[in-house]
Structure formats: structure tokens, C-alpha cells
Amino acid sequence: MSKYIMKRLLYMIPVLLGVSFLVFTILSLTPGDPGSIILGITAKKEDIAALNAEFGYNQPFFIRFFNYIGDIIFHFDLGTSYATRQPVMESILARFPNTLLLAVLSMCLSAVLGISMGIFSAVRQYSVMDHVCIVVALVFASMPSFWLGLMMLILFSLKLGWLPSFGADTLRHFILPALTLSLPSAAGLLRLTRASMLETIRQEYIRTARAKGASNRRVIWKHALRNALLPVVTAMGGGFGASLGGAIIAETVFAMPGMGTLMTTAIRQKDVPMVMGATLFLAVLFSLVILAVDILYAFIDPRIKAKYQNGGKSRE
Amino acid sequence: MSKNRKHTQLSEIWRRYRKNKTAVLGFVLLVIIIGTALFADVIVPYSKCIEQVGADRLQGPSMAHFFGTDEFGRDLFARVVHGSRYSLMIGLVTSLMALVIGAVLGASAGYFGGVVDNVISRIMDVFMCVPPILLSLAVVAALGTNLRNLIIAITVSCVPGNVRLIRSVVLTTAEQDYVEAAKSYGTSNARIIFRYVLPNAMGPIIVNTTMSISDMMLSAAGLSFIGMGIQPPSPEWGALLSNAQQYLFTAPYLLLFPGIFILLSSLAFNLVGDGLTDALDPKLRD
Numbered sequence: 118m119s120k121y122i123m124k125r126l127l128y129m130i131p132v133l134l135g136v137s138f139l140v141f142t143i144l145s146l147t148p149g150d151p152g153s154i155i156l157g158i159t160a161k162k163e164d165i166a167a168l169n170a171e172f173g174y175n176q177p178f179f180i181r182f183f184n185y186i187g188d189i190i191f192h193f194d195l196g197t198s199y200a201t202r203q204p205v206m207e208s209i210l211a212r213f214p215n216t217l218l219l220a221v222l223s224m225c226l227s228a229v230l231g232i233s234m235g236i237f238s239a240v241r242q243y244s245v246m247d248h249v250c251i252v253v254a255l256v257f258a259s260m261p262s263f264w265l266g267l268m269m270l271i272l273f274s275l276k277l278g279w280l281p282s283f284g285a286d287t288l289r290h291f292i293l294p295a296l297t298l299s300l301p302s303a304a305g306l307l308r309l310t311r312a313s314m315l316e317t318i319r320q321e322y323i324r325t326a327r328a329k330g331a332s333n334r335r336v337i338w339k340h341a342l343r344n345a346l347l348p349v350v351t352a353m354g355g356g357f358g359a360s361l362g363g364a365i366i367a368e369t370v371f372a373m374p375g376m377g378t379l380m381t382t383a384i385r386q387k388d389v390p391m392v393m394g395a396t397l398f399l400a401v402l403f404s405l406v407i408l409a410v411d412i413l414y415a416f417i418d419p420r421i422k423a424k425y426q427n428g429g430k431s432r433e
Numbered sequence: 434m435s436k437n438r439k440h441t442q443l444s445e446i447w448r449r450y451r452k453n454k455t456a457v458l459g460f461v462l463l464v465i466i467i468g469t470a471l472f473a474d475v476i477v478p479y480s481k482c483i484e485q486v487g488a489d490r491l492q493g494p495s496m497a498h499f500f501g502t503d504e505f506g507r508d509l510f511a512r513v514v515h516g517s518r519y520s521l522m523i524g525l526v527t528s529l530m531a532l533v534i535g536a537v538l539g540a541s542a543g544y545f546g547g548v549v550d551n552v553i554s555r556i557m558d559v560f561m562c563v564p565p566i567l568l569s570l571a572v573v574a575a576l577g578t579n580l581r582n583l584i585i586a587i588t589v590s591c592v593p594g595n596v597r598l599i600r601s602v603v604l605t606t607a608e609q610d611y612v613e614a615a616k617s618y619g620t621s622n623a624r625i626i627f628r629y630v631l632p633n634a635m636g637p638i639i640v641n642t643t644m645s646i647s648d649m650m651l652s653a654a655g656l657s658f659i660g661m662g663i664q665p666p667s668p669e670w671g672a673l674l675s676n677a678q679q680y681l682f683t684a685p686y687l688l689l690f691p692g693i694f695i696l697l698s699s700l701a702f703n704l705v706g707d708g709l710t711d712a713l714d715p716k717l718r719d
Contacts, residue, residue: 135559146575186557252455255707259647259700261654264674264692271685362566369659370678384574392574396567404562 121415125408134186136400141182147369150174154387155199159177172197185393195394199326200386205394213398216375219367220360222291223298228353231303233345235310239345240337242315250307257304262363266297283372293369298360306356308350317345347418354410358403396425449712456708462701470517481511484670493686500690504680512668513690519669520698521579524650527587532642532651534588535595540626542596543603554600557593565590566652573661583662587652591645598641602634609633637711643706646697652694670695 151172152165169175171182188194195205206283238250257265273293274282284290318341326340365377372378376395382390450456486506494501500509543551560568572586606612607630615625626693631638656662657671665672670691677687 131555132558135556136562139559139565140571147510148577176546186486251527255703256696256700259651259703260694260696261651261653261658261671261674263658264688264695265686267674267678267681268692271681271688275681277511339568358564359566362564365566365570365658366655377659380570381661384570384661390572392571396563396571400563403564409561 122412125411127182129404129408132404133401135188136404137397138182140393140396140400141185143194144393145178147387147389149387151199151389152340168318179325193411195397197391198383198388200383200388200391200393205390208391209376209395209398212375212379213371216361216364216377219294219298219364219373219375220290220357222295223302223360223363224353224357226295227299227303227306227356230299231306232310232349234303235307235349236337236342237315238307239314241320250312254304254307257300258308260301262297262301263370264364265300266367269293269296270370284374290371290373294364294371294373297367297370298363302356302359302363306349306352309352310345313339313348315344320344343417347414350410350414350417354407357406357410361399361403438675446712453708455704455709456711457693459701459704459708463699463705466517466686466698466701469514470521473515473518475516475607477508477511479511479515482515483507483666493554493684501615501684501686503676505683509673509687509690512673513670516668516670516673516691517694517698519663520647520650520653520695523584523587523653524646524698524702527584527591527645527649527653530584530588531591531595532591532638535599536631536638539596539599540590540603540631543600544607544622544626544630550600550718553596557596560593561597566655569652569656570661573656574683577675578661578664580663580667583653586656587649590652591649595645599634599638600639604629606630606634608612621697624700625637640710640713643702647702647706650695650699650702 132272134266150165151169151174153160155168156165173181176184185196186198193206195209197203198205201208234254238247241247270282272366273280280293281287281290281327282293308389323336323340326336331340361376365373365380367373368375368377369381376399380392380395382388383395437696450460473479489498489502489506490504490591492498492502492506498508498510500513502508503512518694538553538557539564542550563571568590569586570665572589573582576582576585603626612625612629615629620628652675654669655661657664657669663669663672667677673691674688677684677691680687
């Protein structure tokens with residue numbers, strides 16, 4: 118198992134280099150150079166050229182890329198913002214805890230809601246509650262989360278005055294944004310859990326378990342659930358990425374100082390290093406989470422664990 | 434002969450689809466929404482969208498203005514009706530583009546295997562490491578905010594998932610005997626892929642594309658909402674909501690109607706996708 122984890126960690130190096138190259142390339146397509154973006158088009162040509170030289174922008178693309186990567190690896194430095202002239206890393210670290218807390222909160226909330234309702238729905242297939250769950254889930258899954266957020270903001274903050282509508286000072290500020298993010302994804306998880314549960318219940322080994330006289334409760338909790346949750350765990354890994362992304366939009370709705378508001382401001386100001394740094398930062402985090410999920414997956418599913426212990430990584 | 438067979442297969446799928454009430458509801462909803470987009474000019478002239486009536490500013494819903502008016506006195510009903518064109522167009526165009534790119538890359542990876550598969554899959558691994566909306570934001574940041582760039586941004590973020598799905602479906606199909614048979618009498622690779630492999634792998638691909646239209650519409654609305662997509666004064670639904678944010682207190686109906694329309698159209702594609710999953714699944718055939 119540790120060999121497999123090592124292998125996956127090593128494989129992350131080329132992938133992350135690839136991610137940096139991808140994002141760096143996309144953002145180099147931005148028209149204009151840092152000099153004219155910061156000083157404006159009315160500035161003197163010499164000043165613009167001097168500033169470009171200061172940012173190392175007068176060098177060829179690949180040299181700039183390798184310098185950038187070198188700075189990250191050796192100095193843990195993501196460069197300097199065009200707009201604020203502050204180190205990008207500082208701005209990110211100041212904002213990141215809010216986004217992380219929001220993403221983690223909403224992940225937990227959607228997992229608890231989605232999985233439990235999904236199991237409930239599958240166990241009572243075709244009951245009234247099952248139909249209600251499915252319809253409600255589908256409506257939430259089809260809803261733009263920011264719209265849901267705005268509607269809840271009107272109801273709980275403006276009309277009822279129960280919860281604050283903006284900011285990130287206390288945990289209370291996180292309730293509405295976390296709900297906004299988690300309800301649509303809980304709906305997705307509910308549908309997935311239900312489908313996967315129903316599929317599992319039809320399997321031969323469930324029939325075997327029943328034939329051997331296991332109680333209904335034991336069959337569901339011990340035999341079916343563990344197998345049915347495999348695809349759900351995979352989806353949750355992707356779901357974390359989605360909630361990081363969704364956090365960007367939820368932060369805008371609730372005016373929270375997080376990575377999302379940082380990025381949208383940076384994009385408006387054409388602050389390339391800031392956009393680059395924030396994107397890369399979140400992408401690295403996301404790929405670490407995906408790796409963690411894959412490892413978790415191996416622990417839940419003995420079949421996969423066995424496969425990796427035998428070496429060879431098969432094509433899925 | 435083959436045409437006849439195809440016909441019976443289609444009617445067979447339709448017969449199974451019809452049995453599912455929610456799927457039919459989704460289909461009806463979809464027809465209404467597509468009809469709204471197609472006949473927007475018949476329902477209400479475009480001039481109503483841009484006509485600013487100073488006296489009618491921020492009026493609530495009434496018989497004269499079904500959905501009320503915005504801060505410039507423009508009729509919200511007209512703007513929502515015409516906005517349907519943006520959302521549907523973006524949803525369809527991005528999903529189809531992502532489907533074509535995904536089909537070419539995914540089918541090549543699954544069918545050829547080896548180096549081709551490795552190169553494509555490793556590049557997709559890189560793309561998969563960036564959450565979709567971040568990828569879209571980076572593209573928008575680089576290219577600027579307008580309709581064309583929004584479509585590119587959303588398509589790019591959708592391609593890797595499609596490549597993965599189509600590759601895995603093609604992998605199972607490519608091992609079938611009829612593909613082997615086609616190879617044995619010297620059919621070209623391109624012909625095998627497009628004539629034998631892809632049509633037989635179509636079920637999951639169609640379902641995925643239908644569902645992705647709904648996702649794409651939601652992402653487009655989201656990006657427009659944070660000001661990174663279509664810009665006001667275009668009556669795109671996300672842009673309408675973005676604008677409505679300033680009038681949470683005074684005119685909440687500005688928020689209600691565009692949101693309901695996004696919800697309904699996305700729901701329609703999801704319901705149809707669900708219905709198709711069951712209708713196309715050979716395991717559920719009765």
C-alpha cells in the first residue's frame with residue numbers, strides 16, 4: 118500500500134508541473150504587458166519598459182515559466198501582484214482559511230444530508246417519502262446555487278433577520294453560504310447514493326447474505342452499504358473541487374473575503390500573477406484531495422487494495 | 434433493411450420513454466422552453482427588452498408587465514423571454530462542442546490504446562486537476578469577458594470529463610467481436626470508430642450530454658452572475674440576476690423570475706436525461 122501511495126505522490130509531480138504550465142499558458146494569452154496594465158496606456162514608453170524588465174516580462178515565454186516555477190519550488194514565492202504590489206502568497210494565505218472552512222463545512226453538510234437521505238430513499242424504494250426525496254433532490258440539483266443563496270439571504274437575513282447577510286467574522290456568517298453550497302450537491306449525492314444502493318441490493322452476494330438468514334438491518338448496513346458507497350466516495354472527491362469552485366460564487370453572493378472574491382477582483386484588474394497564484398494554489402489542493410480520496414477508496418474496497426498490492430495498475 | 438431496424442429501435446426507445454411520467458413532463462417542459470427561445474420575437478418583440486420607460490421604474494408584476502420592470506423601466510418578461518436564447522444557445526453549443534472534442538480524443542484514446550491513450554489521458558489528468566470553474570475563470574481572465582470567450586471557457590472545462598467517459602465506453606465496445614470482424618476485413622480505423630464503435634457506445638454518451646447541457650447552463654449563469662460572463666445590458670439570465678442583487682429589498686421579483694426560468698430549463702434537461710437513462714438502458718428492457 119505504501120508503495121502505491123509513493124507511486125501516486127511521485128506521479129503528482131509531473132501532473133502539477135503540467136497544471137502550472139497549463140494555467141501559465143492560458144494566462145499568457147492575456148493581452149497587454151504588466152507595465153502598461155499597471156501604469157496605464159498614457160504612461161511613457163521608457164517607464165513601461167522599465168517596469169516590464171522589473172517583472173522579468175522582457176524575457177521569452179519559457180524562461181519566464183521556468184523562473185516562475187523555480188520561485189515557487191525554491192522560495193515558496195508566487196510572485197508579486199500587479200495591482201497591490203504585495204506578495205501573492207500573503208494575499209492568498211490571508212483569504213484562504215475562509216474558503217477552506219466554507220468548502221469543508223459544505224462538504225460535510227452535503228455528505229451527511231445526501232448519503233443519509235439516499236440510503237433512506239433506496240431502502241424504502243417507491244414509497245411516498247422516496248418520491249418526495251427524488252423530486253426535491255432533482256429540483257435542488259437543477260437550481261443555480263447562487264440563486265438559492267440569494268433567496269435564502271432575502272428570507273433569513275432580510276425578512277427574518279436570523280442570520281448575517283455578509284462578512285466572515287463568526288461561524289454564524291458561514292451558515293447561509295455553506296447551505297447555499299451544500300444543498301445542490303447534497304441533491305446530487307442523494308441521487309447517486311440511491312442509485313448505487315439499489316444497484317447493490319440486486320447483487321448476488323446480497324441474495325447470499327439474505328439466504329444465510331442475515332437480518333434486513335445487517336444486510337443493509339453491513340453488506341450493501343460498504344459496496345454502495347464506493348462511487349459516492351469518488352464523487353465526493355470531485356465534489357470537494359466543486360465546492361472550492363462553488364465557494365468562489367457563494368463568496369460573491371455573501372460578500373465574504375475569500376479566494377473567490379480575491380480572484381474575481383484580480384481578473385477585473387487583469388492582475389495576472391494573482392489569478393495565476395490563486396488558481397494554482399487551489400488546483401494543487403484539489404489534486405491532493407483527489408489523491409486522498411483514491412487512497413481512502415482503496416481502504417474501503419478490499420478488491421482494489423488487493424489489486425494494488427499485487428503491483429500493476431490496470432486500465433480502468 | 435437497416436433503416437427499418439433503426440426505426441423500430443427508435444420507436445422502441447420512445448415507447449419505453451413514454452411510460453415514465455416524470456420524463457414526459459421533462460419533455461413537455463423542454464418543448465415549451467425551446468419554443469420560447471425559438472419564437473421569442475413572436476411572444477414579445479425585442480424592442481420591449483430595451484425600451485426604457487422612466488415612469489415605470491421598478492414596478493412590481495402587473496397585467497401590463499407580467500414580471501414587473503427593472504430599474505430602467507424595462508419589461509422583465511420580455512427580457513426573460515429573450516434571455517432564454519442565450520442560456521439555451523450556450524448550453525447546447527458548449528455541450529455539443531465538448532462532445533465532439535471529447536468523442537475524437539476519447540475514442541482515439543480508447544480505441545488505439547498504447548502511446549496515444551497515454552498521451553491523451555495524461556494531458557486530461559492535468560486538466561482534471563483544476564476544478565472546472567477555476568479553469569473557466571482562468572480562460573475568461575486571459576481572453577476577456579464576452580459571449581464567445583464564455584463559450585470557450587465553459588467548453589474547455591467540460592472536455593476532460595467527456596474524454597474520460599467516452600474513452601471508458603469505447604474501451605468496452607472496442608473489444609466486441611463485430612469490431613474484430615470489421616478489422617479483419619481491412620476497414621479503416623476512422624471508419625471503425627465512427628461507424629461501429631461510437632454508435633454502439635452512444636447510450637451513456639447521449640445521457641451524459643443531455644445532463645451536461647443543464648450543468649453548462651448553470652455554469653454560464655454563474656459566471657455571468659459574478660460578472661465574468663455575458664455583460665449587461667444583454668438579458669442573459671445570470672446577468673439579470675447579477676443586476677437584481679442591488680434591489681434585494683425593493684424589488685425581489687427581479688430575482689425571482691429569471692431564477693425560476695434557469696431552474697425550469699435546467700430541470701427539463703435533467704428530467705429528460707433521467708428518462709433517457711432508463712429508456713436507453715438495455716438491462717432494463719422488458
